[in-house]
Amino acid sequence: MLVSYKWLKKYIQIEDLTAEEIAEQLTRSGVEVDIVTPMNKGVKNIVAGKVVACEKHPEADKLNVCQVDIGEEELAQIVCGAANVGKDQYVVVAKVGARLPGGMKIKRAKLRGQVSEGMICSLQELGFEGKLVPKEYAEGIYQFPTAVTPGEDVIPLLNLDDHVLELDLTPNRSDCLSMLGVAYEIGAILGREVTLPEVKEVESTIEAAGTVAVSVEAKDDCPYYGAMIIKDVTISPSPLWLQTTLMAAGIRPINNVVDVTNYVLLEYGQPLHAFDLERFGSKEVLVRRAFEGEKIMTLDGAERTLSAEHLVITNGKEPVALAGVMGGANSEVQQDTTTILLEAAYFSGITVRKASRDLGLRSDASARFEKGVDPNRVKEAGLRAAAMISELAGGTVVSDVTEYDALDRGEKEVTISLAKINDLLGTAIDTVTVKTIFNKLQFAAKEDNDIFHISVPTRRQDIAIEADVIEEVARLYGYDNIPATLSYTATTPGGLTELQAKKRKVRRFLESVGIHEAVNYSLTTAEKESLFEKRSAERIKLALPMSEERSTLRTTLLPHLLDALSYNKNRGILNVALYEIGGVFHTNEAALTTQPSEKTYLSGAFMGLWYEHAWQGEKKPVDFFVVKGIVEGLLEELAIDADVRFDQAEVTGLHPGRTACLKVNGKSVGVIGQLHPNTAKAWSLPETYVFELDFHQLADQDEKVVRYAPIPRFPAMDRDIALVVDENVKAEEVEQVIHELGGDLLKHVALFDLYQGEHLESGKKSLAFSLRYQDPEKTLTDEEVTVVHEKVLVGLEERIGATLRS
Structure with missing residues (x-):
């Protein structure tokens, strides 16, 4: 809603406040003002002028040499290239030294040998938007509709001394879609009275030829319809004050009748419509639902096909307007119109909204009916418009208000x-x-x-x-006067839930290691998910999807992350690491009779280089162990107090030899691995690694109790061993045996080498471990360490057949 500050002053006394101060007061009370725009965009030294003489330029066919009276002793000679300039016109003149928008300064000049002392202006050159300029002046100079005094400052004439407040209204504040509504709002804030416009009584000459019959079939859609006939109107441009008022409010002036209906629309918030009675086709108004497939040509020149859910105004036979949205082209007020039928009605917001949405047609009228208009202003707005049309178009009201009235006006x-x-x-x-x-x-x-x-x-x-x-x-009362208090009671303390806190902790950790968060739709396609999960019966399909790409609730986060990787790769971004925390939806039945279960998953996807040091020429591509390390760090961050294992696994969509299943206390909670080459090919991706974890299962694990130990006072002793074992023996099994046999003195075991090949028997491999022994109470001797170390070696040979490599 655009609100003219000057127009607003007609209804409430605000001369002591600037437009910016009014905007501040409105915003602080909950009616947000986006911006205050001055109508004057740097224009000065612009006056009214009268073209006394206009002749063709002797040296240029498209130029005219004009003698213009600008209120000075001598006429000013101005060379003008506008095709519509002519003698006896009242025009806008930028004198020598004048300023136009953008800082343009007018200087004395010579055009093809003729001196030009100024410039005859168009409205666009004064800063008006082209879409708001009257159509007859869309090209060429502007001409005042009535005589003005040469030399008069045109800034107040053209309303360039005004400011416009742009309100950003919430849908519930339909009352502020009118000047009176905004005036009431300011009156409430400042404690001032609102002056309502005076609705002049129109002397109606009741004539038999002026009667009109009104009937309403769709009574719920139209509880009130009022009509008046006004004859002997003269269609002409509106007075300058009305044109400039409408342009400040963002509406293009058309003619005196249509401009009055738009003016009252903005003033009262009540849409009106004027029909050309002779083109209307009858003196019967019938409001009904449209017939299925019925057509109407609206004022915008488009033919629209209607349904039985749309409301129309008819002449008893055919539609002449789409009720509450837009009039029909067959009854439009035109230059030769002499008799009009003025409509003031109340239409159901639901019906208007449905028609507007179905037909893709939104207007100032529909926006107000959709949100609700004041039932007590409908008839008053019609009378106000009739009085203004009589005054500005010379019309005579020849009927009382003929109305159908079943409108509830109760408070x-x-x-x-x-x-x-x-x-x-x-x-x-x-x-x-x-x-x-x-x-x-x-x-x-x-x-x-x-x-x-x-x-x-x-x-x-x-x-x-x-x-x-x-x-x-x-x-x-003032939001600033409401004290700040903590929303806290004994039963509802504020703060993050445990799950929210863990989500936040996970995000911080992953972003700290250089992974970016992705946020995707919860809807996908079964085809993409089938590459990871074959059970299509367990997918939940939407009955009315917005598109094929968003037809199924996702059961995994990976396809969307791979979409993001593919999108980046196609744009030359090859090193990408993304993660997402989001919901997935599972069901165990083909025909849904119960709600699917929603789970929170944590997934990541990586491609390209994980680390690169250009100066040293060091590059570290992403591999399985990078991703495994990230997941291990994540488990440490969550302080999970449980038995955690990574077991080799085969998972649909992932590489069979480079995939592991994450188990916590023996229960599978996720997977880590490289994309299967066929899966990567489906997304046109290079070597790509992913992980996907059931976040709820991780979050439900008990946290480790933090225990502090003193820094060791006594030195440790390290022993390295290289063990030859069968190639099917896992390093993890060997490490577990070492820990068991090493007892309290063995503090740390680390695998640092794997060897297979020459010097080893076929089917054997060498695993090299570093063992650290330490006693917190004393310095260990070689003999003490040797006893424990020999016990470890003997036990390894007995349990898993491990021998020292010679």
Whole structure:
């Protein structure tokens, strides 16, 4: 909603406040003002002029030499290239030394040998948007519709001394889609009275030829329809004040009749429509639902096919308007119109919204009907428009308002206690203050023992329940005056849940090691997931998907992460590491009769280099052990107190020899591995590694209790051993045996070498371990270490057949 500051001053006394101060007050009360735009974009020294003479330039066919009266002793000679310039026109002149938008300065010049002392301007050259300029002046110079005084400053004439406030309204504040609504809002904030426009009584000459019949079939869709006939109108450009007012509000002037309906639309928030009665086709108005497949040509020149859910205005036979959205081209007010049928009606917001959405047609009228208009302003707006048309177009009203009226104009009643207001806001506002706020809002309120019985004016369609009233009290009391309190009770303490805290910890860890978070849709395709999971019966398909690519609830996060990797690779970004924490959806039944279970998964995908040092020429590509190390670090970060193992596994979609299953206390909680070459080919990816973990299972594990130990005072002794074992023996098994046999003195075991090949028997391999012995109470001797070490070697040979490599 664009609000003209000058126009606003007609309804409320705000001369002591600037437009910026008004904007600040509105924003602080909950009606956000995005920007305040001055209409004057740097224009100065611009005056009105009269073209006294206009002749063709002797040296240029497309130029004219004009003698212009600009209120000075001598006429100013101006060379003008506009095709529509002519004698006796009243025009806008930028004098020598004038400034135009963008800092352009007008200087005395010579054009093809003729002196030019200024410039005759178009509205676009003064900073008006082209889409708001009247069509007849879309090209060429602007001409005043009536005589003006040569030399008069045009800045106030063209409303360039105005400021426009752009309101960013929430859907519930439909009352502020009108100048009166904004005036009421400012009046409530400042505690000032609103001056309503005077609706002049129009002397109607009741004529038999002026009667019109109104009937409504769709009574729920149109509880009120009023019509008036105005004859002998003269269609012409609107007065300058009306044109500039509409342009400031973002509406292009058209003619005096249409401009009046738009003016009242902005003033009252009530859409109106004017039909050319002769083109209307009859003196019968019938409001009904459209027939299935019925067509109408709307004012924008498009033919639209209607359905039985759309509401139309007809002449008894054919549609002449799409109710509440747009008029029809067959009854449009045109230059030769002399008699109009003026409509003021109340249409159901749901019906208007459905038509607007179905037909892809949104208008200023539909935006207001959708959100709700004031039922008590409908007829008043029609009378206001009729009076203005009579004044500006010379029309004569030849009928009373013919109407169908079943409209509920009753006010809503809301009851609320002072205690409820203060409890919800955390304040200690007294009764007098609350009553003052209701008086400022012009809400009729009766108070009885701190219980308020409020009658809400119909202009405030958004006030219906206690919470709405409390919001109004908070806005007018001032959000800055509400004390900051901690929302805390004995039963609902604030803070993160345990799961939220662990999610945050995981994000911090993964981002600290250089992995970026991805956020994807929860919808995918069965085809992509089939590369990782073959059981299509367990996928949940949408009944009405928005697209084929978003037709199935995901059961894994990996396809979306691979999409992201592929997207980056196709744009030359080859080193990418991503992770995502998100929901997946599983079910065990082909025909859904119960809700699917939602689980939280943590997944990652990696391709390219993990580390690169350009200066030293050092490059570390991502491999299985990089990803395994990240997952191990993640488990350490979560302090999981459980038996954690990585077992070789075969998983659909992953490389059979480079995949491991993560088990916690013997239960599988995720996988790590390289993409199978066929899977990588499906996404056109290079060697890519992934992990996917069931986050809920990890988060449910007990955390290790942190225990601190003193720094060892006595030195440790290291022994290295190279063991020859069968090639099917896992290093993990050997390490477990070493730990068991080493007892309390063995503090650390690490594998540092694997060897197979020459000097070893076929089917054998060599595993080299480093063992560290240490006693916290004394310095170990070689003899003590040797005893334990020999025990380890003997035990390894007895249990797994390991021998020392010679």
